[in-house]
Structure formats: structure tokens, C-alpha cells
């Protein structure tokens with residue numbers, strides 16, 4: 003009977019036909035068949051030997067007896083040929099058995115090794131070996147997908163150097179078809195989908211790393227445990243808990259009972275319910291001064307007011323601490339004692355401390371975007387949904403800023419609905435049409451077509467550079483500051499219908515008409531912009547929105563004058579697309 007022995011790091015992949023089979027640190031005199039040059043391994047570590055018709059694992063090391071299938075074996079143990087065996091020698095995991103596939107799966111599963119898998123210009127991970135294999139089996143990764151091990155991060159390998167592909171299978175892994183349609187790169191698109199693929203794992207909304215639920219850290223509470231290597235000196239240390247109270251709360255090394263949990267990679271605190279609810283991501287892409295921050299404030303405020311009343315969807319803050327920035331935005335515009343004083347939301351800059359924070363990841367200072375979290379619950383669906391909202395700076399979307407803004411790009415790609423915000427007041431060709439009312443605010447001219455093309459290029463890189471690649475999820479092309487074009491845009495159309503509270507519906511027919519008329523206007527004046535939009539996604543909706551409902555003063559806006567127009571629509575649209583808000587007159 004042939005046995006196989008596999009280790010992922012260092013890489014061992016041998017067929018054993020002759021016994022005894024020796025493994026140790028040195029070649030030569032000890033006649034080791036496999037040499038592992040690692041200080042934890044003894045000169046002669048172990049052997050696999052045949053005795054009396056059975057195969058035995060025999061330990062030779064006095065100082066480092068291995069742990070075979072969870073049991074420390076000082077002498078020898080008979081092996082069962084019908085299943086793979088897992089041997090732990092310090093950090094090194096070696097598997098052996100008679101079924102090659104079982105052995106390689108076990109090797110991946112028990113390995114502590116983590117991988118990053120390329121997806122266009124981005125990477126997902128870290129993933130365990132088992133997750134990588136699962137991704138291959140489901141067709142998300144192909145033979146040619148690049149993968150690198152975090153133990154050896156400088157070297158990328160083709161997937162088929164790491165995973166054994168079954169050529170007799172259904173043909174899904176053959177190189178030719180992989181390079182033609184590259185199903186992998188365009189498949190995983192939303193955090194939710196990724197979660198479905200990766201099973202008991204979640205994607206961190208801060209660093210976008212996929213981690214196993216069992217690796218989630220706890221945030222210590224004892225005053226003696228202040229100082230964390232990733233977050234800095236002022237923060238409570240994060241730790242992998244091993245002691246728990248009767249009701250499952252972690253206990254820190256000084257006996258404190260910890261309720262907060264944190265991401266294994268970036269150590270940011272995570273709202274607990276985020277781990278087991280689907281995430282719906284909203285991030286707005288647009289030029290500097292296009293109105294993104296003001297829109298987010300207005301949109302979240304409107305969602306609080308209207309989602310429950312019209313659609314029976316409850317909308318609540320999930321994490322008051324994380325939501326400080328969005329609450330501060332909202333309060334500025336909608337919650338002032340004196341609503342006649344001018345208020346202004348600061349321009350978001352690339353390193354704005356309210357919406358980003360720097361942490362120490364793998365020795366580098368990395369800027370993480372800080373989201374706000376909401377929990378949405380519909381009337382007849384008991385499973386809540388988390389809405390994760392990001393603000394970013396217009397400068398993030400400048401051509402070439404992709405590396406600084408990779409987190410922002412990832413958020414964009416992980417959104418359920420892409421949301422681009424076009425500012426007509428930043429395009430000189432629209433200037434003669436603008437009705438500024440009495441307001442004095444104005445934006446400077448910016449090439450939004452270039453910005454849109456940059457967004458398209460980033461998406462392409464993600465989808466594997468295929469020239470025909472288009473996103474399968476919808477693109478909402480928002481025309482911001484629509485109040486400035488109130489004479490040219492259909493802002494009074496009844497997109498919501500209903501007469502009973504909580505039972506309103508989204509009228510898809512009317513929304514299509516709004517989109518058509520808005521697109522017609524854009525086409526007339528900036529045709530390259532609509533063309534690029536259609537180039538990015540196959541399903542584009544042109545939607546006018548106005549966060550303020552009027553043109554404010556250059557120095558700010560008076561809260562009493564704010565009358566938002568359709569700012570909740572992107573959220574309503576995404577919920578309707580998910581089937582959580584009913585639609586009439588067509589489908590999304």
C-alpha cells in the first residue's frame with residue numbers, strides 16, 4: 003500500500019513506497035528520506051515503519067516528541083490506513099495517509115499557514131489552506147490564480163503549485179478555460195457573498211480581511227493591560243481568549259470580564275452582531291466637494307425618518323461609538339437648538355481623523371477607513387441586516403491614488419450597489435443651466451469623466467483586466483445638488499406609492515422614467531460621462547438627489563432651510579433589490 007506524506011511549510015509532498023521512512027533535520031548519516039531544516043526538528047525525528055502487517059509511527063526525538071492526532075507519542079503508535087493522520091512538531095504540521103486527497107485536505111486544514119489570494123489588483127485574505135481549497139472547489143480560484151503564503155510573503159505562486167487540482171473532474175480547473183473566462187475574479191463581490199463562500203468566517207469592515215470566527219480577539223478591560231501593538235499605547239490590549247465565564251464572556255489575564263471583541267488583524271473593535279448578520283456596504287464615490295459628506299448625513303437622517311414610517315423597516319445605530327462621525331454630521335445639519343445659524347460640514351481630507359485612523363499592520367503604518375454601522379430590520383424578516391457606511395475624500399479617487407486608497411477601492415467593490423455622485427456644478431458645461439436661487443456656494447471645475455474612468459479602471463483591474471468586464475451589480479449614478487437643476491430634472495415624480503403607513507412600495511416604472519429623463523439631460527450635455535457609466539456596469543440608474551434641497555451660502559447652510567430630496571433612495575433601492583422592500587410596476 004502506498005502512503006503519502008504532505009507538509010505545506012516547508013513544502014513536502016512525497017509518495018512513500020519503501021519503509022522504514024525516516025524524517026529528520028540532517029541528510030546523510032541518519033539516512034532521512036525527508037529532511038526538514040528547522041531547529042525544532044531533531045536530527046532523527048520520526049519514522050514510519052511496517053511491523054506485523056501494520057504501519058507504525060515511531061518517535062525518535064527525546065526533546066521534541068510529536069503530537070500525533072492530538073496525542074503526544076513518546077514511543078510508537080499504530081496508524082489507521084483508512085484516514086489521514088496529523089502530526090504536529092512545534093509549528094510544523096505534517097500529514098500522512100493512503101488517500102492523497104484526504105491527506106492534502108488535512109494538510110491544508112491543520113496548517114496554521116495563511117494565504118493571500120490575488121483578485122485582479124487586490125488580494126483577499128488571509129485565508130486558511132482549507133478556505134483556499136474550498137475556493138478552488140467552488141470555482142472562485144483557478145489554477146492560474148496567484149496566491150502567496152504569509153510565511154513567505156514575497157513569493158507569489160500559481161494556485162496549482164499549492165493546491166492539487168483534479169484534472170479528471172468536471173473540467174472546471176483546466177488552465178485554458180480559466181484564462182479565457184476567469185470566473186474567479188468577478189465572482190466574489192459583496193461581503194455577504196464572500197461570507198457565504200468562506201463559511202464560518204467574516205470580513206472585517208475596517209481592514210477588509212477575512213478571518214475565522216474562532217480567531218476573533220477580545221478587548222481586555224483590566225487597567226494593567228493597557229497598550230496594544232497594533233492600535234497603540236492608549237488602547238486596551240487585544241488577546242485571543244482561552245478562559246471564559248459561565249455565559250461565554252472572555253476573561254483577561256488579570257481576571258477582567260470582557261464584552262468587546264476585535265478583528266484578529268487590525269484589532270479594531272467590532273460590533274458583535276456584525277459577525278452573524280449580512281453586511282450591506284455603502285460608500286460614495288465622487289469628486290472633491292461633490293456633496294458626499296453632506297449627502298451621507300442627509301441620507302442617514304432621512305432613513306431614520308422615513309424607512310420605518312413608509313416601509314416598516316427599523317433603522318438604528320448599531321454602535322454609538324463608531325457612529326460618532328455620522329451622528330456629528332447629522333447633528334450639524336438637522337439637530338440644532340438654533341436652526342438659523344449657518345452650519346458647515348468640514349471638507350473630508352485624505353487622512354481625516356474622524357473617518358480614518360492609522361494602525362500598525364505588519365510593521366507598517368496603515369490608514370483604515372472608519373465606517374458607521376446601522377442595523378436594519380424589516381417587518382416580516384426576523385434576520386437583521388447591518389448597513390456599513392463609509393465617507394471618503396474626493397482625492398481618494400484621483401487617477402493614480404489607488405495605492406493610498408486601496409481600502410477605499412475595496413469598500414467600493416464590496417458595496418452591494420455602487421454609488422457614484424456626479425456634481426453638475428463642477429462641470430462648466432452645466433453652468434448655464436444652474437438655478438442657484440439665492441445661494442452663493444459653488445464648486446470648482448473638475449474632470450468627473452476622468453474620475454469615472456479611474457473608477458472603471460480600478461473595477462477592471464479587480465475583474466481581471468478583461469476589456470469587456472462589467473460589474474454585475476447595479477451602479478447608481480447620482481446627480482448631486484439636483485436642486486440646482488430643478489427646472490430640468492423630474493424631481494416631483496411619485497417614486498414611492500402607497501396610502502397605508504409602513505406599506506409603501508417602490509414604483510420601478512416611475513423610477514425608470516426618472517432615470518431616463520436624468521440620463522437624457524446628461525447625454526445632451528456630457529455624453530462621455532453616461533457612456534463611461536454604462537461601460538462600468540450593465541445596470542445603471544440615473545438618480546437625482548439633493549442633500550439640502552437648495553443652494554446654500556458659501557459659509558454654510560441654515561438647518562431650517564434644508565429640505566432633502568430622495569437622499570434615502572440609494573438605501574431604499576438596495577433594500578428593494580434584495581427583496582426587503584416591495585416593488586410595483588416592474589422589477590429591479
Ligand SMILES: Nc1nc2c(ncn2[C@@H]2O[C@H](COP(=O)(O)OP(=O)(O)OP(=O)(O)O)[C@@H](O)[C@H]2O)c(=O)[nH]1
Nearest residue numbers: 291292293294295296350396443483548549550553
Ligand atoms: N446646491 C447644493 N449644494 C450642496 C448640496 N449638498 C452639498 N452642497 C454643497 O457642496 C459642498 C461640499 O459638500 P461636501 O459634502 O463637503 O462634499 P464632499 O463630496 O464630501 O467633498 P470632499 O470631502 O472634499 O470629498 C457643501 O459645502 C455645500 O456647499 C445640495 O444638496 N445642494
Ligand SMILES: [Mg+2]
Nearest residue numbers: 294295349350
Ligand atoms: Mg467630504
Ligand SMILES: [Zn+2]
Nearest residue numbers: 206209265268
Ligand atoms: Zn480588521
